[in-house]
Amino acid sequence: MDKLIKSIATSGSFRAYVLDSTETVRTAQEKHQTLSSSTVALGRTLIANQILAANQKGDSKITVKVIGDSSFGHIISVADTKGHVKGYIQNTGVDIKKTATGEVLVGPFMGNGHFVSIIDYGTGNPYTSTTPLISGEIGEDFAYYLTESEQTPSAVGLNVLLDENDKVKVAGGFMLQVLPGASEEEITRYEKRIQEMPAISTLLESDNHTQALLEAIYGDDDYKVLSEEEIGFACDCSRERFEGALITLGKAELEAMAKEDHGAEITCQFCGNHYNFTETDLEDLIND
Numbered sequence: 059m060d061k062l063i064k065s066i067a068t069s070g071s072f073r074a075y076v077l078d079s080t081e082t083v084r085t086a087q088e089k090h091q092t093l094s095s096s097t098v099a100l101g102r103t104l105i106a107n108q109i110l111a112a113n114q115k116g117d118s119k120i121t122v123k124v125i126g127d128s129s130f131g132h133i134i135s136v137a138d139t140k141g142h143v144k145g146y147i148q149n150t151g152v153d154i155k156k157t158a159t160g161e162v163l164v165g166p167f168m169g170n171g172h173f174v175s176i177i178d179y180g181t182g183n184p185y186t187s188t189t190p191l192i193s194g195e196i197g198e199d200f201a202y203y204l205t206e207s208e209q210t211p212s213a214v215g216l217n218v219l220l221d222e223n224d225k226v227k228v229a230g231g232f233m234l235q236v237l238p239g240a241s242e243e244e245i246t247r248y249e250k251r252i253q254e255m256p257a258i259s260t261l262l263e264s265d266n267h268t269q270a271l272l273e274a275i276y277g278d279d280d281y282k283v284l285s286e287e288e289i290g291f292a293c294d295c296s297r298e299r300f301e302g303a304l305i306t307l308g309k310a311e312l313e314a315m316a317k318e319d320h321g322a323e324i325t326c327q328f329c330g331n332h333y334n335f336t337e338t339d340l341e342d343l344i345n346d
C-alpha cells in the first residue's frame with residue numbers, strides 16, 4: 059500500500075501533504091500497459107487526485123479530468139475519501155523522450171485545454187470547477203487550479219520516475235498550503251525554501267522520500283505529523299454494475315445484442331477488467 063502523510067507547521071501557518079504513490083502508478087501502468095509519456099501523464103493525474111481527495115471531508119467522490127487537445131487525449135481519474143483512486147488515459151501509447159537526457163516529455167503533448175474537478179458529496183449536486191492548463195505538466199496546472207479555484211495559495215510538486223525499461227521506479231509528491239494567519243515573513247521564508255529545494259525528481263530518489271519531502275518543505279521550522287493514511291489504485295467496477303448499465307440500454311437493444319451478437323463483452327475503461335455476458339445472460343436481463 060502507498061501512503062499519504064498529513065502534517066502541519068507547529069506555528070499553525072502552513073500545512074503539507076506528502077505522498078508515496080509508487081504502487082498506485084505501477085498498478086495503473088500494468089493495467090493499461092501505458093508507454094513512457096502516457097504513464098507519467100496518467101500517474102501525475104492520479105497523484106493530483108489523491109491530494110485533492112485527501113483534502114475532502116466526509117464520504118465524497120472526486121473526479122479529475124485533464125483535457126488537452128494534443129496527443130494524450132483525455133485523462134480521467136476518480137477517487138474517493140477512503141484512499142482509493144482509479145483512472146485511465148485515452149492514448150496509452152505516447153512515448154517521447156529527450157534524446158540527450160532520456161527525460162520523458164509530457165507538457166508538449168498535452169496541448170491546450172483544461173483541468174476539471176468534479177466533487178460529488180452525494181447530494182446529487184456535484185460541484186464542478188475548471189481552470190485552463192498553464193503548462194500541461196499537470197503539477198503546475200494542479201497548483202494553478204488550487205490557487206485559483208479553491209482560493210488557497212498552494213505549492214505542488216509531483217512526478218513519476220521510470221526505470222531503464224520504462225517501468226515505474228517511484229512516484230509521489232507534495233502539496234504545501236498557506237493557512238489563514240500566516241505572517242508575510244513566514245510566507246516569504248517558505249516561498250524561498252520551496253524555490254531553493256532540490257528538484258522533485260531528486261527528492262523522490264531518496265531512500266525515504268516522504269521524509270525527505272517533509273524535511274525539504276519545513277527546513278528548520280517545527281512541524282507535526284497529523285495522520286498517515288493508506289492510499290492505492292482500486293476500481294469499484296463489478297458484474298452487477300455493468301448489468302445495470304446494460305439494462306439502461308433498453309429491451310430492443312438487448313434483444314439485438316442477444317440475437318445478432320450472441321452476447322456482449324464489456325471492458326471496464328478504468329481497470330481493463332472484462333465482463334462477459336452470454337446470450338442466455340442477456341435474455342435473463344430482458345426477462346427481468
Ligand SMILES: [Zn+2]
Pocket residue numbers: 293294295326327328329330331
Ligand atoms: Zn474496473
